[in-house]
Amino acid sequence: MARRRLRTCWSLVGAIGLLLTTGLPAKALVPYVYVPQRQELEGAGMGIAQAAARLLRLGQAGDAARLAALTVQLLPEDPRGWVLLAEAQLRSNQLEQAGISLAKAKQLDPRNPGIWFAEGSLALRASKPSEAINLLEQGLKLDRSNAGAYFDLGNARILLGQSGEALAAFERASSLRKDFWEALNNQGLVLFEQGQNKAAIQRWRQVLGIKPDAAEPTLALAAGLFASGAERRSEALELAGKALDSDPNYVLESYQKEQLWGPKLRSTTQQLLLLGELKPVVDRALANASPEGESSEEE
Template identity: 75%
Template sequence: MSSRWLRALARVALGLTLSQTLPAQALVPYTYVPNPTELQGAGLGIAQAAARLLRLGQAEDAARLAALTVQLLPADPRGWMLLAEAQLRSNQRQEAAVSLARAKDLDPNNAGIWFAEGSLALRDSRPEQAIGLLEQGLRLDSRNASAYFDLGNAHILLNQPSQALKAFERASGLRKDFWEAINNQALVLYEQGNVEEAISRWRRVLRIKPDAAEPNLALAASLFRRGGEARSEALERAGKALDLEPNYVLDSYQKEQLWGPKLRTTTQQLFEQQELKAQVDRAMANASPEDGLDL
């Protein structure tokens, strides 16, 4: 923020204070009123500071600054989008919905706003509404990989595996290293009974992200189901996955991550193996179910 703007704010504050305390007949001191260009510059400067805080993970502080931005620049949809993002990251979902609605009123052809509303609907367990919002956004921007990923998750929640698989494949086609989308393809394929193809895709994920807990454990369960020589690899990968993320020991956490009943059942059978008792017990002691992530 420029020193000129700070001096202007000080003059405004001084003028307001004196005007409130002087008698009615006294001369009201001169009050400096910033011009529109200065207001815009100040608003953009504050927005930049809010964005920096957001990148640093200080979402609540970013939201407070972004709220000041939209007061200074109420007709700029970028400020409302920034405010909504900060509110989402600080778990202010209702406030974020209001900010997104305001942004959409100002810029209805901005695909990012539709995607953000769709993601919010998905987090609030409104998958049908999420699909409508995401599809509208994709009509405006058909090359957004994250939107296709959210769309796939919404279809999973509505038990529409074919549509989910198609969306996940579109996401990974747009972003080759989008391992989460490939992982979720495997989740769908496993539930459809195509275990070997699911195994192939989880191995593909692990070539991109070798230390990701979810594909390690899912692959372990799939290999355990295959049996035979694959059993030793299954046990090794399962122990590694539980050390990386103890919450995966919980059926409820697996379900939050959109694991279907077949995979959860196989995983539970894997956890019952004597060779994994120490890792399972340690994971149960360290698991924090309240730390479950949003979709």
């Protein structure tokens, strides 16, 4: 239905252009031109927005951003279109444009917590953790049950070295969404740096019960087991090989750091990867690593 309505609008645009460019007798009456009513424009705009949202779910962020831009042209006063555009721009790494879209959305709907959360996520990606915390906390005053916002808050706290507050944020996130394996994984990251290896291992095992093929918790668990003593070395080796075959980027300490791994976990992992038994796996991972690309799993 939306597609038919959009096609009609484009036909009207073509007809108007033809009328404007065709020569008319000097005394001829200007023919009546039909101008779509507001309700029809709103329907077309919402149809385009739904198509953009579908593309976004399919991972086609660039195409989604182009469609969402049409939505805000048709519905410039609807904050939902601006939020959709900002999300598509964020996912296609158009960070500056996303900031502009979010500012417009906030101007139209300042009490929408999702806008504050999106701005916080944008600040986090721009390596501005203090700004991100302020924006996220403002949003959480309006919506205390957003698991993703607590997860972003935890990541911002990690970047500022506030491990206790980070752990609390991740625990809150996983309590709100029971299958939020990323929040459980990051609890393990914090706990390991705090010297709570047993608790970290428990969290990573819990993650693998939800997401068995996730490379990050698999390698982190391998490092935790390796640090626990020789009796767990065999399992650590098996898990490390599985993780690096799944995502070779994790062989790089620089990539681990980007994923918020602390110095203790990175050092332990490097010691594990130096073991002779892992040399073929490590060499293969080094050959296949592409740190400039995106990881196969979402953080």
